[in-house]
Amino acid sequence: MHEFSLAESLLKVALEEAEKHGASRILRIRVRAGKLMGVVPELLDFAVKSLSEGTIAEGAVLELEEVEFKGHCRNCGAHFSVEDFWEVCPRCGSDEIDISGGNEFDLIGLEIEEGEIEDGNKGCKEDP
Amino acid sequence: MEIKVVRKILEASIRVAEANRRILKERDIRSFNFIGSPGAGKTSLIVKIIEKLKKYYRIAVIEGDLATVRDAEVIAKTNVPVVQINTEGACHLDANLVGKALEELPLESIDILFIENVGNLVCPTAFDLGEDIKIGVLSVPEGDDKPEKYPVIVKASKGIVLNKIDMLPYFKFDKERFYSPIRKLAPDMPVFEVSCETGEGIDEFVDWIISKIRKEEAR
Numbered sequence: 001m002h003e004f005s006l007a008e009s010l011l012k013v014a015l016e017e018a019e020k021h022g023a024s025r026i027l028r029i030r031v032r033a034g035k036l037m038g039v040v041p042e043l044l045d046f047a048v049k050s051l052s053e054g055t056i057a058e059g060a061v062l063e064l065e066e067v068e069f070k071g072h073c074r075n076c077g078a079h080f081s082v083e084d085f086w087e088v089c090p091r092c093g094s095d096e097i098d099i100s101g102g103n104e105f106d107l108i109g110l111e112i113e114e115g116e117i118e119d120g121n122k123g124c125k126e127d128p
Numbered sequence: 129m130e131i132k133v134v135r136k137i138l139e140a141s142i143r144v145a146e147a148n149r150r151i152l153k154e155r156d157i158r159s160f161n162f163i164g165s166p167g168a169g170k171t172s173l174i175v176k177i178i179e180k181l182k183k184y185y186r187i188a189v190i191e192g193d194l195a196t197v198r199d200a201e202v203i204a205k206t207n208v209p210v211v212q213i214n215t216e217g218a219c220h221l222d223a224n225l226v227g228k229a230l231e232e233l234p235l236e237s238i239d240i241l242f243i244e245n246v247g248n249l250v251c252p253t254a255f256d257l258g259e260d261i262k263i264g265v266l267s268v269p270e271g272d273d274k275p276e277k278y279p280v281i282v283k284a285s286k287g288i289v290l291n292k293i294d295m296l297p298y299f300k301f302d303k304e305r306f307y308s309p310i311r312k313l314a315p316d317m318p319v320f321e322v323s324c325e326t327g328e329g330i331d332e333f334v335d336w337i338i339s340k341i342r343k344e345e346a347r
């Protein structure tokens with residue numbers, strides 16, 4: 001159950017990005033998560049819902065994209081994507097495969113509504 | 129409006145972990161993060177290796193716990209500095225908490241830091257604390273299927289301890305079933321069969337810890 005701390009970081013980053021773009025509301029948050037992060041989608045969803053209350057992300061839809069592991073066959077050298085740890089090489093059937101990746105936890109997109117009083121100059125205070 | 133961004137969500141905590149790592153490196157402190165289920169025997173294991181190592185190295189411990197100070201008290205009996213972190217319900221230590229704990233330790237006079245993570249096999253593996261090495265602690269009563277069910281701990285660890293081997297006669301524990309997923313995921317993974325009760329296997333594990341410290345020194 002580490003989804004709450006993940007959701008906390010996720011919302012912080014999403015709100016920062018939304019502010020940069022002068023958003024008045026966040027409608028959708030797109031996230032990419034590797035399998036090593038051990039994210040339970042329903043729990044992350046629940047955590048984001050709870051923690052976003054009272055912010056411009058309240059009610060936003062969370063879109064979670066799971067990234068598969070990358071596999072490399074030590075026997076035949078094939079590269080492929082791996083769904084779980086116990087797969088065999090799809091080319092030669094060997095179970096001698098190296099698995100990498102899975103540490104991703106990235107914000108990859110936001111759908112926002114822009115604010116009414118957007119001056120187009122947000123974040124550029126030094127502009128003449 | 130659709131905004132395309134790619135930002136690492138944990139970038140802030142990754143930075144803190146890197147800062148921790150720098151603080152430890154600058155002072156030549158080697159750090160080990162022990163991860164395992166509640167009751168796997170992490171505290172007993174740490175106490176055992178402190179007893180063996182404290183003649184030769186200056187050791188400190190960061191003790192992660194959901195709410196109690198019991199484990200920290202057990203460690204404190206070994207007379208090494210220990211800082212207790214209560215995560216207040218969170219199932220893992222994070223780099224921020226460890227950074228704060230480091231401020232409480234006499235860093236100038238420490239060679240080895242042991243971090244006992246919160247009793248949980250899954251969540252702690254997702255969080256870099258700035259440690260050198262993660263060690264997975266499993267135990268016989270938990271069953272021979274742990275590596276198969278929790279491959280993530282095998283992927284994350286540099287070494288695995290199978291604790292409580294004195295209980296092998298009392299449990300149906302198939303070593304082949306325990307080892308085969310480890311061998312598949314990490315063929316070179318060192319696995320230490322130990323018993324904190326009888327002391328069996330502890331010396332081999334301590335030797336490995338020392339070899340890891342020496343290897344770092346050689347760099």
Ligand SMILES: [Zn+2]
Pocket residue numbers: 073074075076077078089090091092093094
């Ligand atoms: Zn192959």
